[in-house]
Amino acid sequence: MFVIFGASGKVGRVSAASLRNAGHAVRAVVRNEAQGEQLARMGCEIALADLTNPASVARAIEGADAVQILCPVPMGDAQPGSTMRRMIEVAADALRANPPPHVLALSDYGAELDEGSGITLLFHVLEKQLQAAVQNLTLLRAAEHMQNWARVIPVALATGKLPSLHHPLSKRFPTVAAQDVGQLAADLLPGEPRGIVSIEGLRRVAALDVARALSNASGREISAHEVPRNEWPAMLLRAGLGADHAQLIIDLYDTHNAGRIDVEEGVGERRFGTTEFAEVTASMLPDNAAVVN
Template structure:
């Protein structure tokens, strides 16, 4: 039995679908019954679980041979850091108490760093808490998801410009499609290679690294409208994020992350990881995001 947490998400849903296509038994863990319907339609067993509730997490992994863990950064809560640490603690306690044969945790580029990385520091905590699983553990460190640019599309289409915290705009950084993360996760879950007594660390990014200028160019080409990016002054970041509805705590985590990104710290752990590359390009993801936004693509 393969248990997939976050199975209704962009990455987890792909993992679950590939496993089912391969003929595997899949238990899809979701937050509510509405999210379960499309997963049940492809033959998954579905269960609902509260990631902060030890009992429901233990029940979700009962009888599992393999578990994929995804702890999302909570939104709409006053202190997302504390909330995510609680989810990590609940998951780690359950998995370490009754270890499955294989656990794959979706982590983050830069998770090897011990301080000063904001949101990414929470994935360092995830890796640390799961470390006792040793050779049973695969850490899939993902570059920034291309789908995150969906947040700027309404502003970009309305104003012909969007603000960037990635600075300078010409800075090259790794990204990846969430679809490719889910696909490569499935490959790793199905990999029956002999394991060592150490965690397996795999880094995944897209076919090529990009700049914010590439994002603006892709938006312009696909939307048929000239779109430019501009550097949001560092002193205005907190105000802009608060205006977008983020709490002060959440804004701080994002600020610390982008400070680390802009300093070149968020990257693979050189010499310490396997590397995988997705095939989905940035323009392809931008096109799908614009379609989801209801914007007709340029012919």
């Protein structure tokens, strides 16, 4: 039995589908029944769990041959860092008490950094807690997901300007398609633990490239706009984030722009996805925004 936490997400859904297509039994762990409907149609067993609830997490991993664990940054939480740390503690305790033959944890580029990296620092905590809790561990570190740009596409289409916290606009950085992460996780999960495995796309991109891809996909002129550093807090608060969540993002991009969020050279295995940024960009457009040929 392969247990997939976050199975309704962009990564977990691909992992679950790939494992099912290969004939494996999959237990898809989701927060509510609605999230499990499509997964149930794939033939997955559905388990409901709250990642802050030890009993529900313990039930979800019972009888597992392998577990794919995800501790997401909780949206809409007044203190997302504290809540995610609680999720990590619960997951580590459950896996320590009932260790499966293989645990694969979804992590981030830069997770080796132990201070000042905002959201990425939480993945450092995840890695350290799981390394102390279980022996049979794979840490799958992914570059920034290409799909993250979906958050600002509506603004770009409405204004012709793509806001970017990546400075300068010409700076190239690693990204990866979420589906490539999910597929690699599914490929690794049935095998032996691999330590640290890192994945990014075939080509690094800059904010200028993202704007160009969006222009090509939408048929509209879109230019990249470097959001001034002093405007970040107000912009993030206007987007609906709480002050604590906004600060996690600010700290992350400060670290990113300093060139410190990247693959950890010489550590573990390095893999590359196959999905191009242009393909992901086109898939993120609203139905009425794509170029009509």
